Amino acid sequence: MFFDALHKALKTYESKKRKVGRGQALDRIVAQLIEEAMDGTGWAMQEIANRLDGRAHQSLDVTGSIEHKHVHELTDDQLAHIATGGSLGTADPSEGESALN
Numbered sequence: 001m002f003f004d005a006l007h008k009a010l011k012t013y014e015s016k017k018r019k020v021g022r023g024q025a026l027d028r029i030v031a032q033l034i035e036e037a038m039d040g041t042g043w044a045m046q047e048i049a050n051r052l053d054g055r056a057h058q059s060l061d062v063t064g065s066i067e068h069k070h071v072h073e074l075t076d077d078q079l080a081h082i083a084t085g086g087s088l089g090t091a092d093p094s095e096g097e098s099a100l101n
Helices: 002-012 025-038 042-053 076-083
Strands: none
Touching: 002 025, 025 042
16 A cells, blocks of 8 residues: 555646656666766665665575484474574473474
8 A cells, every 4th residue: 555655646747946857766766866876875776786686685594403303393493493403402301391492
């Protein structure tokens, strides 16, 4: 909904004070962004690059094994903890205890 409202407002915005004719707002905003980038402003250069090429994707390579008889019983949080190098505790819990606590 916000995208639609913003899109509509940019198309219909006009301001005599700012000397912006109807439908010129986005063009003016882009021109100001380009001016900032040309002046060497880092965030503006990064924004232009992100808009043209998209943001750089981050990846995470996870290796290892889960040595648990009932892997299907692990929660998403527990699996994420293992994937980031954490441990769930002792491999052989005492009777009545759980290695997952």
